[in-house]
Amino acid sequence: MSLSFAIVGGGWYGCHIASSLRALGFGVTLFEQQKRLMHLASGNNQFRLHLGFHYPRHYGTRMQSREGFSRFVERYPGLSRPIAENIYAVPRGDSLIDFLTYKLIMTSSGIEFTELYDHPPMLANLEGCLLAPERVLLIDRARRYFAERLSGNLALGHRIESIRETADAVHIDGQRYDFMIDATWGHFTKPPIDLFYEPTLLLYYEANTEFPAITMVDGPLCSIYPTEDPGLYTLSSVPHTPLGRYTSGAEARAALDTLDPALIARKVELMEEQAMRYVPGFKEVFRYIGPQLSIKTKPVGSFDDRSCYVYKGGRVFSVMSGKIDTIFVAVERILSLIEAMPDEPPASDGGSLRQEVLRSAASMAAV
Numbered sequence: 001m002s003l004s005f006a007i008v009g010g011g012w013y014g015c016h017i018a019s020s021l022r023a024l025g026f027g028v029t030l031f032e033q034q035k036r037l038m039h040l041a042s043g044n045n046q047f048r049l050h051l052g053f054h055y056p057r058h059y060g061t062r063m064q065s066r067e068g069f070s071r072f073v074e075r076y077p078g079l080s081r082p083i084a085e086n087i088y089a090v091p092r093g094d095s096l097i098d099f100l101t102y103k104l105i106m107t108s109s110g111i112e113f114t115e116l117y118d119h120p121p122m123l124a125n126l127e128g129c130l131l132a133p134e135r136v137l138l139i140d141r142a143r144r145y146f147a148e149r150l151s152g153n154l155a156l157g158h159r160i161e162s163i164r165e166t167a168d169a170v171h172i173d174g175q176r177y178d179f180m181i182d183a184t185w186g187h188f189t190k191p192p193i194d195l196f197y198e199p200t201l202l203l204y205y206e207a208n209t210e211f212p213a214i215t216m217v218d219g220p221l222c223s224i225y226p227t228e229d230p231g232l233y234t235l236s237s238v239p240h241t242p243l244g245r246y247t248s249g250a251e252a253r254a255a256l257d258t259l260d261p262a263l264i265a266r267k268v269e270l271m272e273e274q275a276m277r278y279v280p281g282f283k284e285v286f287r288y289i290g291p292q293l294s295i296k297t298k299p300v301g302s303f304d305d306r307s308c309y310v311y312k313g314g315r316v317f318s319v320m321s322g323k324i325d326t327i328f329v330a331v332e333r334i335l336s337l338i339e340a341m342p343d344e345p346p347a348s349d350g351g352s353l354r355q356e357v358l359r360s361a362a363s364m365a366a367v
């Protein structure tokens with residue numbers, strides 16, 4: 001009999017997990033509280049398909065992204081596209097790492113790049129630059145792709161408030177499932193680790209000309225990244241993007257709902273000032289058009305672990321999401337944890353290895 005799964009949360013993780021389990025023949029229902037998929041963090045981020053360039057400080061995250069990148073492009077070929085010029089730059093003096101060490105970390109991690117010996121004239125204060133083949137995610141297409149693919153499995157506008165677990169099932173709104181997967185990035189049940197919720201602010205800009213993607217690494221720096229929409233970019237800043245640190249998703253949401261417009265205006269000034277240190281002509285090229293607000297769920301710790309983890313308690317799996325291209329880790333871990341669940345031991349046929357060897361030796365001796 002096929003196993004049945006209730007998946008809570010229709011972001012990148014929930015959609016991919018639902019789609020993968022359905023393809024394996026399992027019964028799947030995906031519950032999403034909003035009326036459309038990818039409404040929260042998955043639809044409000046910098047839309048990078050990471051390859052590991054962003055994580056010189058964390059080996060596991062780099063490895064998950066390096067593997068995930070090629071798997072993502074193979075599995076979802078229409079849901080990302082290349083970027084003509086995607087630059088990772090180490091600023092002189094402001095970075096926590098020097099350019100040679102940065103290159104060495106990427107090379108030793110098997111992450112390929114091309115060094116840019118002369119950095120583009122619009123950039124300044126840099127020690128070194130490289131070109132990365134990372135891509136941009138196409139969020140509008142992703143929403144349509146999963147809405148169509150999962151059309152028979154979706155419960156949109158359905159917020160799960162509580163669940164009832166028994167020894168052999170999980171009951172959600174009176175419906176029985178074999179397992180439940182919480183893919184809400186810690187907003188419904190909390191993964192059993194120390195974590196916090198960080199409301200975030202990115203800024204959207206328009207540019208008339210095509211501009212490269214530029215990411216300054218590593219430390220309290222900033223980045224400019226294109227979106228799927230030609231001429232539309234996000235500006236992100238490590239010191240200015242976070243808007244606080246909360247112990248629950250509800251508190252982080254409340255902080256966003258009551259955000260003072262004066263704070264956003266101040267952040268715009270600070271973020272533009274920071275960007276102009278490395279892109280002196282920033283204000284001539286880019287026109288601010290509005291904020292993007294979101295919430296990150298982060299593990300406590302300053303080593304920047306952005307890997308994906310899955311935890312199991314009884315019949316409930318809790319996914320701690322990593323980056324978007326590490327969705328594959330979640331499915332594999334869920335399947336492996338299910339396979340590791342104790343079955344009824346097989347009935348003994350008395351055929352232990354020792355007995356088999358003795359039987360074989362006895363039959364040889366009898367010849």
Ligand SMILES: Cc1cc2nc3c(=O)[nH]c(=O)nc-3n(C[C@H](O)[C@H](O)[C@H](O)COP(=O)(O)OP(=O)(O)OC[C@H]3O[C@@H](n4cnc5c(N)ncnc54)[C@H](O)[C@@H]3O)c2cc1C
Pocket residue numbers: 008009010011012013014031032033034037038039040041042043044045046047048049050158159160161183184185187188200201202294295296321322323324325
């Ligand atoms: C500012 C910012 C920039 C980022 N940039 C990048 C980037 O460039 N590249 C990258 O790979 N990653 C990036 N990330 C991380 C990325 O956004 C996350 O890894 C990813 O979106 C997590 O997906 P998810 O499906 O786990 O969570 P979400 O997208 O948050 O989805 C969870 C879903 O659960 C639903 N939900 C919650 N509670 C319930 C309930 N009780 N019942 C039903 N539904 C419920 C929510 O409505 C939501 O749709 C960024 C994140 C932020 C905030």
